[in-house]
Amino acid sequence: MDWIKNVFDLFYPHFCYGCDEVLHNGNDILCSNCLMNLDFIPLTLNNNTEMKRRFYGKLSTEHCLATLYFSEKSIVQKLLHELKYKNQQKISAFFATLTLQHLKNHEVFNWIDFVVCIPLHQSKEKKRGYNQLDGFGNELSKQLNIPFYKDYLIKTTKTKTQTKKSMWQRAESKSEFIVNAKYENLQNKNILLIDDVMTTGSTLEIAGKCILKNSTNKISVLTMAYTR
């Protein structure tokens, strides 16, 4: 029934989030040209190198992975902007598919027991209507056949822009996550902590420390993108 889809596409065309061209060939998010121009992190650099180094001496991690480099005015930045502020939630699952294609057969995917995400504060999620990691976590869960516990971490404090904070406030915000009590009995597990972009890694560090506190679990980190 391809012709029905073709007629449908004629009246309701989808546009590439990267360049605004009309999409063809079954592409739903990016055109072939933009897909080819994505800045993938070479597999040889992935894991235990740049990303892991940012956690040295601060957070114990097993694997640290990302799929794409993040830079200003890049296709990745456009995609994340649409995902976070324009209600384009399908982009979240697209990142999961891209990740599993790029990091295909990586040992981390046999290592995980379940996936958890950096949560939004309840009031922020209510306002936005979703967490931008929902689709990413759900799609990883579906394709890898492992659970995604979206409410594993709970955000307890609302963070304001980092630069506006005093040193005292920054120290205070270190307790901004707690592990949901209903998961406290899950021990000796390998947990994959996901986020959208890793820049300094400070949020992931705080969340990671919260997960590891008084627990026998281990964590790995996976983000959609990573800032060099």
Ligand SMILES: [Zn+2]
């Ligand atoms: Zn395009």
